[in-house]
Amino acid sequence: xxxxxxxxxxxxxxxxxxxxxxxxxxxxxxxxxxxxxxxxxxxxxxxxxxxxxxxxxxxxxxxxxxxxxxxxxxxxxxxxxxxxxxxxxxxxxxxxxxxx
Numbered sequence: 306x307x308x309x310x311x312x313x314x315x316x317x318x319x320x321x322x323x324x325x326x327x328x329x330x331x332x333x334x335x336x337x338x339x340x341x342x343x344x345x346x347x348x349x350x351x352x353x354x355x356x357x358x359x360x361x362x363x364x365x366x367x368x369x370x371x372x373x374x375x376x377x378x379x380x381x382x383x384x385x386x387x388x389x390x391x392x393x394x395x396x397x398x399x400x401x402x403x404x405x
Contacts, residue, residue, distance in 0.1 A: 322349035327358030330366030
């Protein structure tokens, strides 16, 4: 059973944009995730993507993050569950990742 994707935008304690994501990110909703991230990037110089509520992240979701990481200040807060996929994909080499 797939967990629905939820995207909530806001401001962090430091005043930077935060996109809080819960559920599963896969090819069926990666475009929606990317559009939400693009909106946040258009509003601020840095965006923290809070993935601590994400239970599944496939290559389509990783690609969304890679596509934006080179041009923008994207940071990730992620659960231990996603640590391996973020490391193996190489994403930890291009964005700051905080494992929580």
